[in-house]
Amino acid sequence: MEVNEQVAIDHGLTKEEFKKINDLLKRTPNLTELAIFSAMWNEHCSYKSSRKHLKNLHTKGSKVIQGPGENAGVIDIGDEDAIVFKIESHNHPSFIEPYQGAATGVGGIMRDVFTMGARPIANLNSIHFGSTQHRKTKNLLRGVVKGIGGYGNCIGVPTIAGQTNFDESYNGNILVNAMTLGLVNKKKIFYSKAAGLNKPVIYVGSKTGRDGIHGASMASAIFDDKIEEKKPTVQVGDPFTEKLLLEACLELMKQDSIISIQDMGAAGLTSSSVEMASKGKLGIELDLSKVPCREDKMSPYEIMLSESQERMLIVLENGKEQKAKEIFDKWNLDFAVIGKTTKTNKLELIFNNKKVAEIPIDFLAENAPVYDRKWKKSKLPQKINYPKQIFKSLKLESCLLKIISNPNICEKKWIWEQYDHTVMGDTIQKPGGDAGVVRVHGTNKAVAACVDSSAIYCFAHPLTGGKQVVCESWRNLISVGSKPIAITNCLNFGNPEKEKNMGEFVECVNGISEAAKYLDYPVVSGNVSFYNETKDKGIKPTPSIGGVGLLKDYRNMLSMDLKKEESIVLVIGKTEGHLDQSVFSRTILLENKGPPPEINLFNEKNNGETVLKLAKENYILSCHDVSVGGILIALSKMCIKGNKGLKLNSNIKLHNKFSYFFSEDQGRYLIEIEKKNLEKVTEILKQNSVHFEELGIVIKDKLQFKDELNISINDISKKYKSWLKDYMVN
Amino acid sequence: MKIKIIVTLKSGVLDPQGKAIQQTLTGMGFNDVKEVRQGKYFDIETNESDEAKAKKNVDEMCKKLLANLVIEDYKIL
Amino acid sequence: MKIKIIVTLKSGVLDPQGKAIQQTLTGMGFNDVKEVRQGKYFDIETNESDEAKAKKNVDEMCKKLLANLVIEDYKIL
Amino acid sequence: MRSSVIIFPGSNCDRDMDVALKKYGFKNHMIWHNDITLPKCDLVVLPGGFSYGDYLRCGSIAGKSKIIQSVIDFAKSGGLVLGICNGFQILTETGLLPGVLQQNKYLNFICRNVHVKVNDKKNKYFKDISKDILELHIAHNEGNYFCSEEELKVIEDNNQIALTYCNSDGSNNKDSNPNGALKNIAGIFNKEKNVLGMMPHPERMIDKYLSGQDGSVFFENLIRNSK
Numbered sequence A: 001m002e003v004n005e006q007v008a009i010d011h012g013l014t015k016e017e018f019k020k021i022n023d024l025l026k027r028t029p030n031l032t033e034l035a036i037f038s039a040m041w042n043e044h045c046s047y048k049s050s051r052k053h054l055k056n057l058h059t060k061g062s063k064v065i066q067g068p069g070e071n072a073g074v075i076d077i078g079d080e081d082a083i084v085f086k087i088e089s090h091n092h093p094s095f096i097e098p099y100q101g102a103a104t105g106v107g108g109i110m111r112d113v114f115t116m117g118a119r120p121i122a123n124l125n126s127i128h129f130g131s132t133q134h135r136k137t138k139n140l141l142r143g144v145v146k147g148i149g150g151y152g153n154c155i156g157v158p159t160i161a162g163q164t165n166f167d168e169s170y171n172g173n174i175l176v177n178a179m180t181l182g183l184v185n186k187k188k189i190f191y192s193k194a195a196g197l198n199k200p201v202i203y204v205g206s207k208t209g210r211d212g213i214h215g216a217s218m219a220s221a222i223f224d225d226k227i228e229e230k231k232p233t234v235q236v237g238d239p240f241t242e243k244l245l246l247e248a249c250l251e252l253m254k255q256d257s258i259i260s261i262q263d264m265g266a267a268g269l270t271s272s273s274v275e276m277a278s279k280g281k282l283g284i285e286l287d288l289s290k291v292p293c294r295e296d297k298m299s300p301y302e303i304m305l306s307e308s309q310e311r312m313l314i315v316l317e318n319g320k321e322q323k324a325k326e327i328f329d330k331w332n333l334d335f336a337v338i339g340k341t342t343k344t345n346k347l348e349l350i351f352n353n354k355k356v357a358e359i360p361i362d363f364l365a366e367n368a369p370v371y372d373r374k375w376k377k378s379k380l381p382q383k384i385n386y387p388k389q390i391f392k393s394l395k396l397e398s399c400l401l402k403i404i405s406n407p408n409i410c411e412k413k414w415i416w417e418q419y420d421h422t423v424m425g426d427t428i429q430k431p432g433g434d435a436g437v438v439r440v441h442g443t444n445k446a447v448a449a450c451v452d453s454s455a456i457y458c459f460a461h462p463l464t465g466g467k468q469v470v471c472e473s474w475r476n477l478i479s480v481g482s483k484p485i486a487i488t489n490c491l492n493f494g495n496p497e498k499e500k501n502m503g504e505f506v507e508c509v510n511g512i513s514e515a516a517k518y519l520d521y522p523v524v525s526g527n528v529s530f531y532n533e534t535k536d537k538g539i540k541p542t543p544s545i546g547g548v549g550l551l552k553d554y555r556n557m558l559s560m561d562l563k564k565e566e567s568i569v570l571v572i573g574k575t576e577g578h579l580d581q582s583v584f585s586r587t588i589l590l591e592n593k594g595p596p597p598e599i600n601l602f603n604e605k606n607n608g609e610t611v612l613k614l615a616k617e618n619y620i621l622s623c624h625d626v627s628v629g630g631i632l633i634a635l636s637k638m639c640i641k642g643n644k645g646l647k648l649n650s651n652i653k654l655h656n657k658f659s660y661f662f663s664e665d666q667g668r669y670l671i672e673i674e675k676k677n678l679e680k681v682t683e684i685l686k687q688n689s690v691h692f693e694e695l696g697i698v699i700k701d702k703l704q705f706k707d708e709l710n711i712s713i714n715d716i717s718k719k720y721k722s723w724l725k726d727y728m729v730n
Numbered sequence B, C: 001m002k003i004k005i006i007v008t009l010k011s012g013v014l015d016p017q018g019k020a021i022q023q024t025l026t027g028m029g030f031n032d033v034k035e036v037r038q039g040k041y042f043d044i045e046t047n048e049s050d051e052a053k054a055k056k057n058v059d060e061m062c063k064k065l066l067a068n069l070v071i072e073d074y075k076i077l
Numbered sequence D: 001m002r003s004s005v006i007i008f009p010g011s012n013c014d015r016d017m018d019v020a021l022k023k024y025g026f027k028n029h030m031i032w033h034n035d036i037t038l039p040k041c042d043l044v045v046l047p048g049g050f051s052y053g054d055y056l057r058c059g060s061i062a063g064k065s066k067i068i069q070s071v072i073d074f075a076k077s078g079g080l081v082l083g084i085c086n087g088f089q090i091l092t093e094t095g096l097l098p099g100v101l102q103q104n105k106y107l108n109f110i111c112r113n114v115h116v117k118v119n120d121k122k123n124k125y126f127k128d129i130s131k132d133i134l135e136l137h138i139a140h141n142e143g144n145y146f147c148s149e150e151e152l153k154v155i156e157d158n159n160q161i162a163l164t165y166c167n168s169d170g171s172n173n174k175d176s177n178p179n180g181a182l183k184n185i186a187g188i189f190n191k192e193k194n195v196l197g198m199m200p201h202p203e204r205m206i207d208k209y210l211s212g213q214d215g216s217v218f219f220e221n222l223i224r225n226s227k
């Protein structure tokens, strides 16, 4: 096939990019070379629209061992231990084939983590679907959950937390973000940077098939009516093989023979080989005839672009091939020496003894285009003035029941019961709490993790929204008694070529960065997913933040279930009554305008750190952050989980009971403390200038407030627990 | 009447089960086995007595539910 | 040569998946569907070129691995 | 007391089982599926997981692995063989235990705590156990026990039903059956009661920070009885 401008465009390149390739090479590329350029210059691999702004992210901190730029980020958790973690999107494939798309998403992120020498110890997921009324939603949800479970359960890594959201902006474009945490010895971390000349390049894992050819470009393509034609590019996951690959890689890593290792993710052999060479400032020569193929007559083009799963590329020390091969033989996996590192600084491909491609590595990596796309700043919307009379006809009880059974608030047990969350025998906080917690095997330490997003806030005001997600993640970690250490982020946005979408991206990133910096909660890894758009309709800006925190002693973990009758519940942080963008406003007042709640980073940090201080002194019986839905929802969840009730103080200072109970002001926590400790706790709070109020006292089985609310926890619980199950079963 | 359907993975789509079965068979001494591909089989009992109509219905069921045309093909026997 | 096999659940053995599919089909408006039973299908590619021999081999594979005779029957097509 | 845990490709509760056995005093060895002989031991455990990815039928391919003949011989000679979850599935596939484990009735993987009732104490696994009802954890997609009517009669006549799913008060009914298992069966013995297969994972409940502690009750009793 003759390569011309049209062929380049069909490969997702622009005219200008094609011209640049010709100029760089000083010739027209052949088809294989063009395909390699298209894969490497694709948004997914090159970050061409985002790179400029990602540089602004706050990525430094005393606990950071490895920030963005590697397969995953690495943080220090004391002793010899480090946690490797990252989140990644698999949105487009999951929309096309929910089971396989989600499954391979989980598989991919786990490979990113064990590539670095870490054994995965926990999985999380953030999933967003269209309106619950939309005809596709149920099947997509069912398929995605089965896919996530199918892969993670089979490998034997517990899925300990996650987040599920519904919003009509995802009707044509669901989000599936998968996150993995791995545990590694600090001194035994593996990187992707190749080093040394004439080192053997090894291919291990599954055979290469024609799966997912052009998957990377699909990940960056807008869906259109031709979506059906793009279907055959979906890959099939094989968790069984991945489990073998995991064990084999970890076994090989115990020997000192790996120089560098890289999983084959998007753009398969192309991006893995180019990245290794580029980081090592080396060349790489591959003989594609040696690549283990599943199908007959695969061409160099197909071999280079295949996205078959469960494969790795390794640069080994000379002379270690035989020993390495023995390990992969034992695990019944393919092993082939397919090339070597060279000093040419070029990617050179041989096939049937002929050179089929020759491209300087720089052209693919450093010279990849970077765009400074135009973007539009968002104005902070005007606050809504709610006329007093609209609250008149409302009853607390019916508002509470309506909100607690809202799809975005109700219990997600139907989902997480399908995930094995206890395998590996170290899960001490299961899904359903503020964050999942797993022990560091064989030690007293534990790691907490959560994943959050708040597209509603980000849509209303991206800068505030960006800050808010980071703060929410920080609060969730504090609520289980862990000290937040670092985050990973998955930035799901629409089409960056549109100024509005690009603006949302830029401002969310700035918001994330500002909060991360203030809280000393750096970003160590992440992923960008643009073009989440179908037929011109884009998603709400949805950065998902994955947070990781540390508990020095797992026995000090906090949970949200109320523990003891007669104890006292305090709300930490000030309730201003901000209703705009709250679930209450949107579902009860049917108002979706206005600014998101403000973020005060000083209070956020101070409140959080003070809660941790109280926890350290063992004053806290239970703890929960106040998030969407407001105080009354947060309280209800604590009651339901602990199977206890609460009598709210009748003298709470209220401007308006609805705005007090349902506003979504930030930086707040509910803590349960023993009556006898009230004085000491109060003192600590005052010393630290933390605003707090006494909310009420724990009672048997009812939620009571004056004569306005008197409802059994059982009734609230039924509403909370039944919505999703009923929706999925019927 | 009964209609039988076979749903198979498209050629080229990875079949992890088939691969594992083939390896096991070889391990058990069935050395002649070159490849195994696994698919699904459905027996559909319908009240529709007109065969042509029944098959047309089943064809629609395959398209809408029984097969995932992204990765599978189907055949009505 | 290629040998095709169908493995089905013995009648009387509950088939929850089949039942769920039947319910879904009914829910989708396919009202004529009385029962759905799901089974497995295998395509075995063997180097044995003698059909009788190949089938004999496959028969043994079914007995030893491909079907669980406690609940399943098989048929070599 | 010496135990052996067999590792199949795709096993994933092998480490958890190793930790639990050691915690309660077993000297445990991990055995690779390709080995042909078992070391001398008192208990062989087939752990949970997804041996061979659960491909074809759960446990079917592991049932053909090299080590299995030794496990069968060991069982036939009266040795204790315990299969948890996928291990249970393997035991039925090898014929050491009757019946099969089909897909859960509601077709979803289930991970949660359940209660099970100990139905027979005249055996080495449950003799003198301090509780009749245990709270244990299940995590499986194929735990729906099934066998023919004739077989069920034999099983019942021999008191081979080891554990049944129940409510916290011990009553068995449909609501306490998480997966549709025949007669709420959560675990069964072979005729001689030296082979036990069960869906619940006691090894995930061995300290109070985990899902519960009734796994400890199980293991403490097991080591006492195997002495």
Ligand SMILES: Nc1ncnc2c1ncn2[C@@H]1O[C@H](COP(=O)(O)OP(=O)(O)O)[C@@H](O)[C@H]1O
Pocket (backbone or CB within 6 Å): A125, A126, A127, A159, A160, A161, A162, A163, A164, A408, A409, A412, A415, A416, A430, A431, A432, A433, A434, A435, A436, A476, A627, A628, A637
């Ligand atoms: N997709 C999912 N996977 C695993 N756990 C989930 C998923 N969705 C929700 N959860 C769990 O449900 C719980 C409630 O989530 P969320 O409503 O975001 O809590 P909150 O706002 O109270 O912190 C969390 O503990 C979370 O781990």
Ligand SMILES: [Mg+2]
Pocket (backbone or CB within 6 Å): A433, A434, A475, A476, A479, A624, A625, A627
């Ligand atoms: Mg929370």
